[in-house]
Amino acid sequence: MKFAISTLTFALAAVSTAQYDNKSLPFYLTLTSPDASTDGDFITACHTGAGIESLCLSNSSSVSKPDPSYPSTFYFNTSSDIGPPAPGLGQPGILTYSLNISTGEIPSAVTLFNDPTSDFALPLLYPGSNDAQVFAFDDENKLGLTGYVDYTVNPPKPGSFKTYYRWYSCPTYYLGYYYVNLVWSLGAAEPETPGCVEVSVKRVFSD
Template sequence: MKLALPALSLALAASVAAQFYNESAAFQLVLISDDPSVNGDTLSACHSGAAIEALCLSNSNTTSKPDPIPAASFHFNFSDSVVTPNETLGQPGILTYWLQTSTTPIPSAVELYSDPTTNTAIPLFYPGADRATTMAFDENDMLNIQGYINYSTSPPTAGNTTAYYRWWACRIYYIGYTYEALVWVEGPGEPETPRCAKVGVKRVFI
């Protein structure tokens, strides 16, 4: 059954409702930026707690990751039962990663972790997909988050699906771990954290 537009927002908010069971081929995530210090770098999964991983820059040098590490392999899970509002902007789904352990791999999905005292959210992989944030890859394989409400008007207006590309590379702090990692800016401005680099996130299949 196809979801109507009013119901689509619920599917975009909760992966359980969307049932994103279809898994894509493996790919890496490559950063595109005007900043040469990060342009062309890849993203890795960096330990940030019990079965929690941040999307750190593979070649970065920080307290918690002093040396380069290999790029991680990711997947994109999608659903046949969720309408794609705009094919050019991409099919809604969730970004997933198989965390390797000494026993069995743990399926994980990205959720944006928000701290209400700042304007950036950290994409973190948590086990399962109950709280995953819905994302998409557009026709150029660039990662985005879509919304159909325009908050720049008063009152906000709804109806047109828009893709947002508010990705930056910043130094992050999360429960004692410090990385140079991918962050999402909540709103149209720049990150509060100094010396961040604006990036695009491109999917490159392996």
């Protein structure tokens, strides 16, 4: 058991220090959902502050964005230093985006912002990639997060890596902006915010 835990710790340390400089082909992010008004929608980057974007639903109505918006183009950056943590799991990487400004482009990457009074994390695109969240796409191109600790038992138990898919569409507020955003539930339950619906996130490569 000590050897297994040490191996897992080493693997996670490798992920945190890897250089994610292998850029994928461009793609869109599309949603599937049991909610008919959300199913088939795309993700678009919405202005949320100076150089900051959030992941809005392109066809959603909200106070802060025009309706509808065009789907945004994203990339997935991986590292040649690290592969999938276990057979059958996707290669770790970071979700990136190029923010167009008058003087050129700002490379950005998704970080999960946690408000301790909420039960979901808000994915935000920040310039650079120092604090970027590591994700993985599975063999069906679905986006998830990989972990190895089972928190449903007491005490929590380290074990095999698995991928989690805890995506929801929720009404959000951040720095004065009201959007319908893609969010990550902090646990297995549906977020407490009214209007949240469960979604799956899939990449569709551009033609």
